[in-house]
Amino acid sequence: MTPCTATTAEHALVCSPPPRFGSGAKGQYSQGWLLCEMLLLGKAVLVAIYGLDDVFPDTRTGNVGLAFMFCCILCSALCVALETLLVTHFVTGRRDKARALTSEETPLLEKPDGVDEAAAQQASDARTILTLVAYSAQDTVLLSVAFAAGALAALALALIPYFTGQIVDYATIDQDSHAFTLTTGKLLAASLACAIFTGIRGGLFTVGITRLNVRLRTNLFASLLRQDMGYFDTAKSGEITSRLAADTTTVADQICLNINVLMRSLTQAVLVLIFMFHASWRLAVITFIMIPCALSISKVYGAYFRKLGKKVQAELAEANAVADEALGNVGTVRAHAAEDSVKAAYAAKLQLFYVLEMKTALAYCTYMVTATFLPNVVSAGVLFYGGHLVLANRMSAGALVSFMLYQQSLSGSFQSMGDVLSALSAAVGAADKVVELIHRQPATPAPGTYTPDTFAGRLQLSDVHFRYPARPDAPVLNGLSLQVNPGEVVALVGSSGGGKSSIVKLIQHFYMPSQGHVRFDGRDVGLYNPKWLRRRVAIVNQEPTLFARSIKRNILYGLEREDGVPAAEVPTQADVEHAAQLANIHHVILAMPQGYDSECGERGVQLSGGQKQRIAIARALVRRPAVLLLDEATSALDADSEAAVQDALDGIMKHHTVLVVAHRLSTIQNATRILVVSKGTVVEQGRHEDLIEAGGTYSALVRRQMQKSASTMSLTMRPDQGPGPSMFL
Numbered sequence: 001m002t003p004c005t006a007t008t009a010e011h012a013l014v015c016s017p018p019p020r021f022g023s024g025a026k027g028q029y030s031q032g033w034l035l036c037e038m039l040l041l042g043k044a045v046l047v048a049i050y051g052l053d054d055v056f057p058d059t060r061t062g063n064v065g066l067a068f069m070f071c072c073i074l075c076s077a078l079c080v081a082l083e084t085l086l087v088t089h090f091v092t093g094r095r096d097k098a099r100a101l102t103s104e105e106t107p108l109l110e111k112p113d114g115v116d117e118a119a120a121q122q123a124s125d126a127r128t129i130l131t132l133v134a135y136s137a138q139d140t141v142l143l144s145v146a147f148a149a150g151a152l153a154a155l156a157l158a159l160i161p162y163f164t165g166q167i168v169d170y171a172t173i174d175q176d177s178h179a180f181t182l183t184t185g186k187l188l189a190a191s192l193a194c195a196i197f198t199g200i201r202g203g204l205f206t207v208g209i210t211r212l213n214v215r216l217r218t219n220l221f222a223s224l225l226r227q228d229m230g231y232f233d234t235a236k237s238g239e240i241t242s243r244l245a246a247d248t249t250t251v252a253d254q255i256c257l258n259i260n261v262l263m264r265s266l267t268q269a270v271l272v273l274i275f276m277f278h279a280s281w282r283l284a285v286i287t288f289i290m291i292p293c294a295l296s297i298s299k300v301y302g303a304y305f306r307k308l309g310k311k312v313q314a315e316l317a318e319a320n321a322v323a324d325e326a327l328g329n330v331g332t333v334r335a336h337a338a339e340d341s342v343k344a345a346y347a348a349k350l351q352l353f354y355v356l357e358m359k360t361a362l363a364y365c366t367y368m369v370t371a372t373f374l375p376n377v378v379s380a381g382v383l384f385y386g387g388h389l390v391l392a393n394r395m396s397a398g399a400l401v402s403f404m405l406y407q408q409s410l411s412g413s414f415q416s417m418g419d420v421l422s423a424l425s426a427a428v429g430a431a432d433k434v435v436e437l438i439h440r441q442p443a444t445p446a447p448g449t450y451t452p453d454t455f456a457g458r459l460q461l462s463d464v465h466f467r468y469p470a471r472p473d474a475p476v477l478n479g480l481s482l483q484v485n486p487g488e489v490v491a492l493v494g495s496s497g498g499g500k501s502s503i504v505k506l507i508q509h510f511y512m513p514s515q516g517h518v519r520f521d522g523r524d525v526g527l528y529n530p531k532w533l534r535r536r537v538a539i540v541n542q543e544p545t546l547f548a549r550s551i552k553r554n555i556l557y558g559l560e561r562e563d564g565v566p567a568a569e570v571p572t573q574a575d576v577e578h579a580a581q582l583a584n585i586h587h588v589i590l591a592m593p594q595g596y597d598s599e600c601g602e603r604g605v606q607l608s609g610g611q612k613q614r615i616a617i618a619r620a621l622v623r624r625p626a627v628l629l630l631d632e633a634t635s636a637l638d639a640d641s642e643a644a645v646q647d648a649l650d651g652i653m654k655h656h657t658v659l660v661v662a663h664r665l666s667t668i669q670n671a672t673r674i675l676v677v678s679k680g681t682v683v684e685q686g687r688h689e690d691l692i693e694a695g696g697t698y699s700a701l702v703r704r705q706m707q708k709s710a711s712t713m714s715l716t717m718r719p720d721q722g723p724g725p726s727m728f729l
């Protein structure tokens, strides 16, 4: 019966103390460790069961026996160290990969030491822990039951050595077969109780982990959706999804599992200590002094080893940088016949890495000798003194066996607590990023709440200056002013990169101008309730995005019950079909086998570009908006699709207030006003004819496009189409 079995298994799962790397190394280390322990335990049991007098007839021989045991332990420790040295060599590659991953996950480990930084880190850790506690508080009952089950399991576990000692006494000294059988039954009952409560604890914690995981994901997702567009411009999408997909699970798993083990080890240690004092207070005091000494040595070594690990990692990163640079520019390397110098540079970096790794291996070897030897020294010391107590009839042999088992269990608990605490701090480091993101406040102020009874849709931009947060040094709009009155169709034209789409984004309040105002009906766009406003100001983007759902649900996107829209306000099937008719796509949808229920596929891949765009137009129109923002994009469409989209837009523009980023001459010709945008300002405005007559930027733009169009006309023009409508500006 080994009371540490559960500890060892769980320990291996959750703890990542610095000196143990790679499952192979850890496995072999554990085997060697177990061998030593079994050797020692075997001796202890032998000595205790048969009585020191039988095995070693007198105290002197007993001492010789113990000296022999010390030799055995030392040999075992050396064997383990040797084995470790070899394993260190073999697992070097795997370990560095693991380290690189760990450092990527927890860059706080890589930050330079500094008082301010350390204080900030502490504050951030505290906030992370508080957040996680707050999230877990919702499962107080579940977790309390899990902890109670854990405590009962620890109690039952602590009883096992106690009964084992009694069994030894009944079988050897007292020779009481009835008590022997009864105690064996008790031992089995304690084992069963321990197993059942361990199972309950494990199951409940798994439920807790999953619930925390779901809660973290939900809150993180909500926080991400709340963020300003500037955040998405700078954040890497892979990183964001990895936070959501991997980090949340890691955090929930690591934190819960480590807290679970910590609580269990703590309870176990307390109970074991009580039993130990009960078995022999003298021995308990000795153990209590020796175990922390042994653990302190491990701790000091751990810090040194981590430092060494960082250096190794830095060296490896430099070697990788040399390889990356060479492989990323292999053509240049070859063209300049620089292969030899690149190889030499890489080898030099690897040599530095190798030397450091040798130091690491040596340090690891030393550690293993100490770490293997010291616990056994503790055991041997306890056994030596305990043997004397037994010889002096101050303690029974069974109590000594119990004590030895408790001592094993206690050092296991201490070790496990130390490991779990360091693993917890790493997990808190990983959680930091998730919690930080959950608490991140968008750069834009809180959404407005204004929902007026009437909305004419008068749009006004006055003296707007703007730079994207991702490129704060590049001004995009420089004091731009414009007005769109209800019923007007205003077209924005100008060369690419002039800032037309940026104007549309500001009107949507995706970004805030650094200076100036964007207003609807005289009120700042940010004051309006965004949900309310999105129904009154609709957009058709340059590259409309459809989602993997039915056509009907794509048209209704954002207007369904799940979006918080009251049932009475959700557009009906008739509304959807009407919008599709206006968008010139109804007949196409009806021709599909499943009509409005036809799937669009991921990003709308099952539809053509023109169909996608017309569905996006229907999506805008189903809102019955007061203002339509159109960022025309027809350049990617073939002539037929373009004509279909254009027909739809022409129809719409007659009945709406429209601000259109125009690429077609037909749109521009019909516009109430044309604004020519260049370098972030309106350089010309007026009707088509007036601007042509003025002979400025606009007329030059039209002339240039006419020439370009004439040269490609035969490819892009339908037979019934003149050169005009298919022009792109």
Ligand SMILES: Nc1ncnc2c1ncn2[C@@H]1O[C@H](COP(=O)(O)OP(=O)(O)OP(=O)(O)O)[C@@H](O)[C@H]1O
Pocket (backbone or CB within 6 Å): 233, 468, 470, 471, 476, 494, 495, 496, 497, 498, 499, 500, 501, 502, 503
């Ligand atoms: N998200 C962004 N982050 C940083 N800079 C951006 C971003 N979007 C656009 N820009 C930059 O802002 C400037 C104006 O871009 P914008 O898309 O508004 O021009 P445009 O007139 O609509 O061009 P086009 O007609 O080609 O669509 C460009 O220099 C562009 O590189």
